[in-house]
Structure formats: structure tokens, C-alpha cells
Amino acid sequence: MILDIYKDALEYSAKDWKTLVILGVICFFSFLFLPLFLITGYNYRVINTAVHGIINGRDPLPEFDDLIGMFVDGVKVVIVQIGYLLVPFIVFLIFAFISASITGVASSALMIIGCLITFVLVIVACLMNQMGLCHMANHDGAFTKAFAVTEIKEVIDEVGWFNCIATYVGLIIITLVISLVVTAIIYGIFTLFGLSGAILGADPSGIFLLGALINSAIAMFIVGPYLSIFNARSIGLLYTMQL
Known part of the structure; x- marks a missing residue:
């Protein structure tokens, strides 16, 4: 079932490259802060589509x-994320404050x-957070359902x-592998160009710089948005396993 989720999400995320570019452009302006909420809002729409869809279905991109x-929706998502992460953060501060008041090995x-x-609380908070967003989507965006802890548990x-944990670990691994492979391919190609230019007596620094710029552009406008949709789709489909 988990492999089916990955397969569906990988194919789903590549349905419309125009969507990836649009998300990339929004991400490019994320330094303005407000566009970040559009990104999280779109990811929520992906989750909502997945929650009301089926694995290997014909769901369209939002x-x-x-x-x-x-x-x-993006603002609501960020509030939910902060709300759940506050618990482990407060616990950490309490331990830090107490440990600072004593000395030695203790x-x-x-x-x-x-x-x-x-660390354990962060893992639980992340699970509760993601399932909370799915639970909110499954109840027509009712904000309180994102914090219905008993129901989410x-x-x-x-x-x-x-x-749940296996799926999230898999998402991390797949995300890292795709990012590293794409980066390695791009740098590998431009390294060959650079070395070829150096052999011919040309300065390869410009080629390496061009490779770095192209890698950054592909990461921002293609790979980043693709992985963002992939993760959101996977989370939504994971939620449907209990329906």
C-alpha cells in the first residue's frame, strides 16, 4: 500500500509542468513572506484532493x-503547524531552563x-500535524478539526x-534521493563541459557558474515544487488508508 502511495504521488506530481513553474515563481518571491502562504495553501489543496480521491485514481492537480x-488556507496550515510544534518547543525550553539552574553531571x-x-515529541507532533491537516480537509476545511486530537489519534x-512513520521516512529518503540525483546530473554535465574547456585552454569558471545557476533554477522552478506536491499528495493518500 505504501509503495502504491509513492507511485501515485510520483506520477501525480508530474501531471502538469506548468503548475510546477507557477509554484516555482511564487517560491521565487517567497522572500516577500506573503507568497509563502500561497504555497502552503496550494499544498493544502493537493492534500484535500488526495483525501477525497483514491490511490491510482485520475485526480487532477488543483x-x-x-x-x-x-x-x-495557507494561513490556517501555518497556524496548525506552529500549534503542534509549540508543545515540543515548550518542553525543550522547560528542560533547558531546569538544566541551566543546576550544575555538573546532573x-x-x-x-x-x-x-x-x-525528539520523540517532534515526531508525534509532525504526525499529528499532517494528519490534522488531512482531517481538516476531510471535514470541509473546519479549522477546529485540525486540533481534534482524539479523533486524529x-x-x-x-x-x-x-x-505512518515508515511512510514519512520513505518520503524523506525519496526527497533526498531525487534532489541529490538531479543535482549530481547537472553538476556532472557541467563538470565535463568545464574540464573539456580547460583542456582546450578556456577558463572553466564561467561554465561552473552557469551550472550552479541552472541547478538553482531547476531546483526552484521544477524539483522543489514537484517534491512539494509529491509530499502533500502522499500525506493525503496516507490518510485515506483508514477510510
Whole structure:
């Protein structure tokens, strides 16, 4: 089932390259801060489509319409993310404050314990956060459903904690592999061009710079948006395993 989710999401994310470029342009202006909410809002639409779809179905990519609604959805997503991450952050601060008030081995031991507990809480918070967004989408965008902890835990129990964690680990690995492979291919090509130019007596620095610029452009306008949609689609389909 998990492999089916990956296969569906990988194919789904490549349905419309124009969409990837549009997301890339929005990402390019993310330094203005506000476009970030459009990106998170679009990813939420991808989740919503997946939650109401099926694996290996014919779901289309969401349209770029109702930008105000997309922006509002993006704000809600960010609030949910911050809300869940606040818990491990506060726990970490408590351990840090207590360990700072004592000295010696006890201080170090307490800080190590605090870091381990925080790490576990971060994993749980991320699972709750992602399933919370799916739960919100499954209930017509009802914001309170994103924090319906008992209901969300029941969803995770139905899907299986192992399946959830395994899926997220797989998403991290696939994301890293795709990013590294694309970067390696681009730099490999321009390294060959650069070495060929150097053999012919030309200065290869310009070729290497061009390779770096092209790699950055592809990462921003193609690979980044593709992986963003891939992750959002996978999360939404994971939620449907309990339906």
C-alpha cells in the first residue's frame, strides 16, 4: 500500500509542468513572506484532493483560482503547524531552563533526557500535524478539526503508527534521493563541459557558474515544487488508508 502511495504521488506530481513553474515563481518571491502562504495553501489543496480521491485514481492537480481562499488556507496550515510544534518547543525550553539552574553531571544528563523527549515529541507532533491537516480537509476545511486530537489519534491508530512513520521516512529518503540525483546530473554535465574547456585552454569558471545557476533554477522552478506536491499528495493518500 505504501509503495502504491509513492507511485501515485510520483506520477501525480508530474501531471502538469506548468503548475510546477507557477509554484516555482511564487517560491521565487517567497522572500516577500506573503507568497509563502500561497504555497502552503496550494499544498493544502493537493492534500484535500488526495483525501477525497483514491490511490491510482485520475485526480487532477488543483487549479490556481480563488487566490484569496488559497491564501487563507495557507494561513490556517501555518497556524496548525506552529500549534503542534509549540508543545515540543515548550518542553525543550522547560528542560533547558531546569538544566541551566543546576550544575555538573546532573545538568548534562537532564539536558540529554530533555533532547530525547523533545525528539520523540517532534515526531508525534509532525504526525499529528499532517494528519490534522488531512482531517481538516476531510471535514470541509473546519479549522477546529485540525486540533481534534482524539479523533486524529484514532485516525493514526487505524492507519497504523508503523505505516505512518515508515511512510514519512520513505518520503524523506525519496526527497533526498531525487534532489541529490538531479543535482549530481547537472553538476556532472557541467563538470565535463568545464574540464573539456580547460583542456582546450578556456577558463572553466564561467561554465561552473552557469551550472550552479541552472541547478538553482531547476531546483526552484521544477524539483522543489514537484517534491512539494509529491509530499502533500502522499500525506493525503496516507490518510485515506483508514477510510
